[in-house]
Amino acid sequence: MTYRVDPTFVDELKKYGHVNIEDCFNCGNCTAICPLSTSETPFPRKNIRQAQLGLRENLLESVDPWLCYYCGECTLTCPRQAEPAEAQMAMRRWLTAQYDWTGLARKFYTSKVWEIGAVFFLAAFIVVTFVLFHGPIVTDHVALNTFAPVHLVELGDYVMLVGLSFFLLSNIFRMYLFIVRSDKSLKIPFKLYITEAWQLLYNTVTQIRYAKCDEEEGQSFWEKTRWRNHLIIVSGYGLMFTLVVVFLRWFQTDNYYPIWHPQRWLGYYATIALLFGAGDAIIGRIKKDNEMHKYSHPSDWMFPILLLLTAFTGILLHTFRYLGLPLPTYYTYVIHLAILTPMLVLEVPFGKWAHLAYRPFAIYFEAIKEKAKVLQESQTTADAYAAAD
């Protein structure tokens, strides 16, 4: 197999993060200290070397950047301040842009004008839609479902869900082609896709590799703060997404429920989790008090800010509704959707959220490839013995 060398690749990668890999002299300290690196996946040294040499196809076929969880241990041990952890992050952004066939992810990652402009464009679209098509405005009591008929909002939800799924899944399919199908000599039995599927579900739900990259071995769940915080934000995001997309008719209601009702406490849990996760990320990036937050690409700000504003406007909306204030409820509802919509439409298939899907798929694809290689090697050995007989 031959690969093209692209001498401009490092310059291209620099658009995706604080890349300083020219200073790396390949000592391998980073790989030796990394808690997640293995002999099969010796990152970050290997893919830093590939990037230095401009071997873009090798990187495109690699899962390694997705196996890094940015603990920062490698950067702390690097004798050349080559910032290997941030290089992995830049590679993940670059890979996200390569998987995305629309080209939008590349534009959002490399241009603030595109990133911010797209958010404002979608927000304006939502506001104009409500200005033109809102239902009757009842002012003597709160009638949210008259102002914004739930069956129409639900229809919009489903259209958005189909669109998001299409873009995300088609990008994951391209990721599959790059990672799994690039090696034409590797035969993959179909049953491996089924038998390894548990990896996908297990890693999506538990993010368990994060725990191995977090603080000390033997610590409890509550002591593994980064893994714990990540799980909390993922659970809040997943719950909020399910409530506003799948159970909207139950969640967007004009009824007033007592405090113990599940409709309220599920919403409260999701809101608190989003506030906590987004607040933690923003404060960390302002304070820069750990390796993970030392460098911030514009996309690192956009997602938590949109999450924070979504949670904040959700709280305001809920408060105005329970206080019985019709106009503030309707206005806040429109603002809430104007923030929520770009947060979902832009971040899920094209932005920072996408790593939540790409990481478990990378682990799944890697497991399939490794198992297929073992099967193929044992088959080759058996064929050789049979021929010798």
Ligand code: SF4
């Ligand atoms: S990034 Fe730093 S630690 Fe890793 S191989 Fe290069 S010089 Fe060594």
Ligand code: SF4
């Ligand atoms: S940031 Fe942590 S997980 Fe990522 S390559 Fe460095 S040591 Fe390994």
